[in-house]
Amino acid sequence: MPWFWEGMKSPIRTLSRRRPDQPPGVTPGRPVATALPPGATWNPGICPVEALQEDSGAIAVEFDRCVHCMRCQQPEAGVAWAYDYQWARQHTPPLPRAFQHSIHVRIIDAGDCGACLSEVRQLTGPVYSLHRFGIYVTPTPREADVLLAVGPVTAGMKAALREAYQAMPTPKRVVAVGVCALNGGIFADGFAVEGGAARVVPVDVAVGGCPPPPLAILDALQRVIGRGLARSGEVRA
Amino acid sequence: MTLLFGTWLVWTLLAAAATAAAPRPAAARVSALMGAAQALGLGAVAVQTMQHGAWRWNLWHLSGWGTLELAASSTGGFFLLVAAIVLAAVFLFSPGYLVRYHGEYDPRPLLAVLHLLLGFIAIILLAGDIVTFLIAWEVMSVLSYFIVLYDQHVRSTPRAAYAMLGASELGFLMVVAAWLMLAGAAHSIDFSTIAAASPGILPGIRWAIFLLSLFGFGTKAGLFPAMSWLPRAHPAAPANASAVLSGAILNLGIYGIVLTNARLLPLPSPSAGLIVLGIGAASAFVGILYAATDTHIKRLLAHSSIENMGLITIALGAALTFDAWHLPVLGLLAWIAAFYQVLNHSVYKTLLFLGAGAIDQAAGDLDMDRLGGLARRLGWTSLFLLAGTMAIAAVPPFAGFASEWLILQSLLRSVAIPNAAVQIAFALVGVVVALAAGLAATAFIRFYGMTFLGHHRSEHAAQAVEVAPGERVALAFLAGLTLLLGVLPTYVAAGLAHVTASLSKSTALAAFVPRFFQPARLPSPLGAAFYPLGAGIGRSVMPAPGLVFMHPSTRLGAGVVFAMSPTYLVLALLMALGAAWALARALGRGRRAVRRRPWLSGARSVDAGLTYTATGLARPIWVVFRAVLSPGQTVDREEVVAEHFRVSIVRDDQARYVVDRLIVDPAAGAARGLARLLAKMHRGSVNAYVGYAFLALLAAMVLVRIT
Amino acid sequence: MSAGGGARTGREGPERFPARIIYTAAADLPAVVEQLPSAPGRLFLGLVVEEQEPPTPWHLQYWWAEPDSSWLVVDVAAQDPSIPSISAVEFAADWPEREAEDLFGIAFAGHPQLGDFVLHDEDFGESAVPMRQVAGGHGTTAAAGDAYRPPRIVEAPGGFLMPVGPVFSGIQESVRFLLETVGEEIMHAQVRLFYKYRGVEKLMEGHAPDRALLLAERVNGTQATAHALAFATAVERMAGAPAPMRAQMLRTLLAEWERIRSHVGTLAGIVESTGLSVPANHLIAAEERLLQQSAEHWGHRYLFGLVAPGGLTGDPGPAALGAMAAEAERVVSDVLRVCDRLTFDNSFLDRLEMVGVVPPARAATLGLVGPVRRASGAEMDFRRSHPYAGYDQVPPAVAVEVEGDGYARFRVFRRELEASLHLIQQLVHKIPAGPVTAPCSPGAGWAAATVEAPSGALTYWVRLDDHGRIRRCHIMPPSLANWHGLPDAVRDYAFQDFPIILATYGLSVADADR
Numbered sequence A: 001m002p003w004f005w006e007g008m009k010s011p012i013r014t015l016s017r018r019r020p021d022q023p024p025g026v027t028p029g030r031p032v033a034t035a036l037p038p039g040a041t042w043n044p045g046i047c048p049v050e051a052l053q054e055d056s057g058a059i060a061v062e063f064d065r066c067v068h069c070m071r072c073q074q075p076e077a078g079v080a081w082a083y084d085y086q087w088a089r090q091h092t093p094p095l096p097r098a099f100q101h102s103i104h105v106r107i108i109d110a111g112d113c114g115a116c117l118s119e120v121r122q123l124t125g126p127v128y129s130l131h132r133f134g135i136y137v138t139p140t141p142r143e144a145d146v147l148l149a150v151g152p153v154t155a156g157m158k159a160a161l162r163e164a165y166q167a168m169p170t171p172k173r174v175v176a177v178g179v180c181a182l183n184g185g186i187f188a189d190g191f192a193v194e195g196g197a198a199r200v201v202p203v204d205v206a207v208g209g210c211p212p213p214p215l216a217i218l219d220a221l222q223r224v225i226g227r228g229l230a231r232s233g234e235v236r237a
Numbered sequence B: 001m002t003l004l005f006g007t008w009l010v011w012t013l014l015a016a017a018a019t020a021a022a023p024r025p026a027a028a029r030v031s032a033l034m035g036a037a038q039a040l041g042l043g044a045v046a047v048q049t050m051q052h053g054a055w056r057w058n059l060w061h062l063s064g065w066g067t068l069e070l071a072a073s074s075t076g077g078f079f080l081l082v083a084a085i086v087l088a089a090v091f092l093f094s095p096g097y098l099v100r101y102h103g104e105y106d107p108r109p110l111l112a113v114l115h116l117l118l119g120f121i122a123i124i125l126l127a128g129d130i131v132t133f134l135i136a137w138e139v140m141s142v143l144s145y146f147i148v149l150y151d152q153h154v155r156s157t158p159r160a161a162y163a164m165l166g167a168s169e170l171g172f173l174m175v176v177a178a179w180l181m182l183a184g185a186a187h188s189i190d191f192s193t194i195a196a197a198s199p200g201i202l203p204g205i206r207w208a209i210f211l212l213s214l215f216g217f218g219t220k221a222g223l224f225p226a227m228s229w230l231p232r233a234h235p236a237a238p239a240n241a242s243a244v245l246s247g248a249i250l251n252l253g254i255y256g257i258v259l260t261n262a263r264l265l266p267l268p269s270p271s272a273g274l275i276v277l278g279i280g281a282a283s284a285f286v287g288i289l290y291a292a293t294d295t296h297i298k299r300l301l302a303h304s305s306i307e308n309m310g311l312i313t314i315a316l317g318a319a320l321t322f323d324a325w326h327l328p329v330l331g332l333l334a335w336i337a338a339f340y341q342v343l344n345h346s347v348y349k350t351l352l353f354l355g356a357g358a359i360d361q362a363a364g365d366l367d368m369d370r371l372g373g374l375a376r377r378l379g380w381t382s383l384f385l386l387a388g389t390m391a392i393a394a395v396p397p398f399a400g401f402a403s404e405w406l407i408l409q410s411l412l413r414s415v416a417i418p419n420a421a422v423q424i425a426f427a428l429v430g431v432v433v434a435l436a437a438g439l440a441a442t443a444f445i446r447f448y449g450m451t452f453l454g455h456h457r458s459e460h461a462a463q464a465v466e467v468a469p470g471e472r473v474a475l476a477f478l479a480g481l482t483l484l485l486g487v488l489p490t491y492v493a494a495g496l497a498h499v500t501a502s503l504s505k506s507t508a509l510a511a512f513v514p515r516f517f518q519p520a521r522l523p524s525p526l527g528a529a530f531y532p533l534g535a536g537i538g539r540s541v542m543p544a545p546g547l548v549f550m551h552p553s554t555r556l557g558a559g560v561v562f563a564m565s566p567t568y569l570v571l572a573l574l575m576a577l578g579a580a581w582a583l584a585r586a587l588g589r590g591r592r593a594v595r596r597r598p599w600l601s602g603a604r605s606v607d608a609g610l611t612y613t614a615t616g617l618a619r620p621i622w623v624v625f626r627a628v629l630s631p632g633q634t635v636d637r638e639e640v641v642a643e644h645f646r647v648s649i650v651r652d653d654q655a656r657y658v659v660d661r662l663i664v665d666p667a668a669g670a671a672r673g674l675a676r677l678l679a680k681m682h683r684g685s686v687n688a689y690v691g692y693a694f695l696a697l698l699a700a701m702v703l704v705r706i707t
Numbered sequence C: 001m002s003a004g005g006g007a008r009t010g011r012e013g014p015e016r017f018p019a020r021i022i023y024t025a026a027a028d029l030p031a032v033v034e035q036l037p038s039a040p041g042r043l044f045l046g047l048v049v050e051e052q053e054p055p056t057p058w059h060l061q062y063w064w065a066e067p068d069s070s071w072l073v074v075d076v077a078a079q080d081p082s083i084p085s086i087s088a089v090e091f092a093a094d095w096p097e098r099e100a101e102d103l104f105g106i107a108f109a110g111h112p113q114l115g116d117f118v119l120h121d122e123d124f125g126e127s128a129v130p131m132r133q134v135a136g137g138h139g140t141t142a143a144a145g146d147a148y149r150p151p152r153i154v155e156a157p158g159g160f161l162m163p164v165g166p167v168f169s170g171i172q173e174s175v176r177f178l179l180e181t182v183g184e185e186i187m188h189a190q191v192r193l194f195y196k197y198r199g200v201e202k203l204m205e206g207h208a209p210d211r212a213l214l215l216a217e218r219v220n221g222t223q224a225t226a227h228a229l230a231f232a233t234a235v236e237r238m239a240g241a242p243a244p245m246r247a248q249m250l251r252t253l254l255a256e257w258e259r260i261r262s263h264v265g266t267l268a269g270i271v272e273s274t275g276l277s278v279p280a281n282h283l284i285a286a287e288e289r290l291l292q293q294s295a296e297h298w299g300h301r302y303l304f305g306l307v308a309p310g311g312l313t314g315d316p317g318p319a320a321l322g323a324m325a326a327e328a329e330r331v332v333s334d335v336l337r338v339c340d341r342l343t344f345d346n347s348f349l350d351r352l353e354m355v356g357v358v359p360p361a362r363a364a365t366l367g368l369v370g371p372v373r374r375a376s377g378a379e380m381d382f383r384r385s386h387p388y389a390g391y392d393q394v395p396p397a398v399a400v401e402v403e404g405d406g407y408a409r410f411r412v413f414r415r416e417l418e419a420s421l422h423l424i425q426q427l428v429h430k431i432p433a434g435p436v437t438a439p440c441s442p443g444a445g446w447a448a449a450t451v452e453a454p455s456g457a458l459t460y461w462v463r464l465d466d467h468g469r470i471r472r473c474h475i476m477p478p479s480l481a482n483w484h485g486l487p488d489a490v491r492d493y494a495f496q497d498f499p500i501i502l503a504t505y506g507l508s509v510a511d512a513d514r
């Protein structure tokens, strides 16, 4: 009971979804395509995972590869960064309307480094408060509508991921969170690594980043039910 | 009637003889056919007796001594009917079941003994005098010893059977002593003469008779404190013998208590009923505690029999107390509850013991820790046993619910007794009954879940095969009865009110079961309360009594104290189920169910060792009641290699049965001390004690004759 | 390195890296280990295995940390992969030996539990030896082996094995628990790790250190700084070129900042496991605040991409440092307030006190590390005993509790928050001006570094080849040591205590699985 009063007394920490200017630090930002000054030379070797390419006078970003090594964020790298978090890309139509107000998510850790899972955990915390959107974490795939996979899918977790997907009732969607879950990320070449959730289950919504911040994951989950977050976020050169 | 019964006795002998003489392969079928007829005949005798009451048959007149005779009573008739039901199912079940002993034992002696046993049970229940009763009783005891002894190649069987015979003889001696005192004081061996003379007997002697007979018959019924033979005898006996033991023979102990205290001799004092109540409560508590934690199916059922005998005894105690306080209507309620419980228990316990036999036969094991998943292999058996499980767990609308509910209600009605101490005693016993009901539900959910559902825990459980059609018919018959007894409790109560008329001081069943036809005759608050409950529905089509139990408050205008109707409950349930089914169909049109592999938390496979066991499921109860079940009797032995690696932990649980630990062992210790004094007389063999029992009986008879 | 008969000792290793090395033949190994002069506070860190060219392809280094700021290495070179096990003498070597057996195919004679460990039987055949480099070739194909049957040691009427996981509960890392029981209390627990085995060490091979650094940071993303720091320190030691002073001090500040965040997360987990959601959410919000601050001042919420061999990749400037110190104080005092209220909450204390007790002697045998070890009475902290980065300038206060139960661990985590805040406040004033990066070009050779990660002693052992590329990197993570000790802590406690004991251990699966 004292904790109840304690809870009542403490300030509201939840981020308003209507505020366009979220506090700095909710997102690490990401590199975006940048025009090169005419005649400038630019070293593509700056990116350790070949996510940056020079393409007809501009730096093109293949964000699906980016592992957030932060090297191109240095001013001297000459790459613009956007501090947004609408990173999710949707490959398939959202779930039917009936799911608009309530979906259940089973989270599968398929070999993540801990950071992606930590961001998912934050999502359920008071600051992001996933529940206000009617999105709930469930311990069993039997009652899950959405499978949220993190990590590069290790040999040990491959079967578990597949089984979890098969155990879910239809209609169902898979959200791959983090560059690891997209394509294995930095671990892609490992002998014990499958290299992304898409190798095992059909991925419907993918959100890159290493790790993607909670708002980006929230964006992905909202897309599953056909909503998505409002566009915002500044671009800094 | 004497002709009918005489013919039946002849048929009984014929059945036994034909079974014994038939060629071995055919014997079981001969026995089943003749046994079915035998049970049917007995059923006819029983129903006749219940309806038309007393008949007499003088067997043998001993001049100056009295007459050995049969004198039927409706109470005896009721117990006869129960025995007939039990034995009918057992005879049907046996041919298929005994196949599993082929090659090891001859089925004929067992079956022949069963036929004879039924005969002697009938004689006990119809006996009209002390001597006939006791002789038949002794023969019955010895015969039941033989049926338990059947599987004698198993090492523990002879000891278990001896334990049973020993307990039985001890009880018998006490009964003999009590009744001889009674006969001596009443100067007759004839029940009706004794009943007439007994109110004049001195209170001290009445107390002695009361206590001796209560403990004596209690031993046969498996009541506290002489019950440790039961959980030993049952696992040793073949399933059909167990069914007879639990379904028919335990009841004889109850019959003895009823006979002594309600017919022959009024209670020595109103508080004596509380002793009966207390013994019942102790039995119910210890019985259900062990039932909830034991993993051997037959032992579990044996413990549960102790519990049920306890519940019956509680109801008897309540009935005797109410009668002693001159509350005949409440007395009637308790009498009905007691007899209802007797009937229900015999039906579902026979079903479950025979079902245990089917499980043993199909899977070769009775330890729930090694069973599991049998529903997939034994479809019918699991269905019938589901009915038995629901019944014994007192889940409406199956048998068990109505009777346990009535027992609880009759205890709660103790507020009518103007004595605070009695009220407190009743309330405490009520708590025990409620606890027992709760534990019984967990115990039998565990039984069913661990045996029939989930993953198999051993290879032989995975390979189980469904039992023979005859066995299934026997199970189906009993399963149907559990449903019938549960759905139509008011009809059963009407019959029981008739049966208990001679015991109870009231027949006013209408006080509890208002009739459809005379709502106007009811006290107005009751009538008013009973229409909104729907008790009037269908009164133009429904015959005879109503379908709702209710009890008006003794205070004026306070309305109905309780009301219950499994009949309407089942109707409502069926309607709800139907509606749900229709709704599901309407909503789910065009969709179909998909079967998927179970979700294993991401693991690749599960095997037998990874599923919860019956022991594990009972563990919380074990932890709570550790002090009763096993105080400090587990020892873990650990083996460590390479200094640090634990490679084995062996747990040894040497828990000893609480009654043995607290009462029997110390008593046996004291008795051994005494025995050393009388060492010359005692050889320690049970056979010798049987001899002593007979000698004592003869000596006493001579004594009575002289005085 | 020679494979001489009998043991001889020498002081070798790169500069600023005092390691006493004992060379011994395989056959003498147990005797040598047994005869090591006993030193209370010595800690087994791990076992490094390398495959080299014949004639003595098998090269093993057993690593201990001495309480006196040095390391002890027992070095074995052998011709064939049959080495006596030392786990009877040094129980903490149990899992490192199993790992080496699984990955290299070394048969540790006398070890009672080899097989299925890192490479699960369902996924890899018994013959797979993916870490071998010379003979046996690279990598392995995932040839499925037999279905795994967990070993069972309990013989009790009605005993069974209760499996939990690998996928369980709401948001949990993948790991499997096999709890042997007769119901209610756990008689024997086994932890099956490596569902998340990504083969990080193998992935590092052949890469330059700055690329391998990316992998090091992502071994355990929630303690990325500690991993990057250990890796960078080892590489710098090899190069003989320590990072500039400002970088060292900033690294210290980052490490403490990360410790605060990590401990707040652990405390949140403990509180959550006891079912008190209001304080748990308080702590989760505090953790988020720290994550946001990390991104605001350093760019990345988990501080990826900051620590690199040679120094740091960026310098936030004095204003940001001041803001961080102020924010750290705000968050920590908020968390401490919640923790102090918890210490008056009976329903919280009842669930922590006297559960999961590990007595000090047992903790030493198991080789536990970090806050868990300190809660069992050991003053073991590598920031003090083996100072690295700037810790010789700002020695931290070491929080020690003696009870070894869940509540003692809770108190250690709580007190370390205070100590870390204190360090940050000191550091802000002590950080000198100057560059934050210096050239670092290591040559061939090996070096190691141990840091005190938030969850305990973390050691990186790195060997570079002639081209300056990683030939072998071995990570000895703190969580592996503590996972090894978990079964002891949960034994004989009830099922419902299990998640609580687990939470008080503050374990990471990714850290142990690598």
Ligand code: SF4
Binding pocket: A031, A046, A047, A048, A049, A050, A051, A052, A065, A066, A067, A068, A069, A070, A071, A072, A073
């Ligand atoms: S932050 Fe991403 S895009 Fe930029 S260099 Fe690193 S990996 Fe490449």
Ligand code: SF4
Binding pocket: A111, A112, A113, A114, A115, A116, A150, A151, A152, A177, A178, A179, A180, A181, A185, A186, A209, A210, A211, A212, C218, C221
């Ligand atoms: S994407 Fe990055 S943060 Fe997420 S699991 Fe992979 S390495 Fe860790």
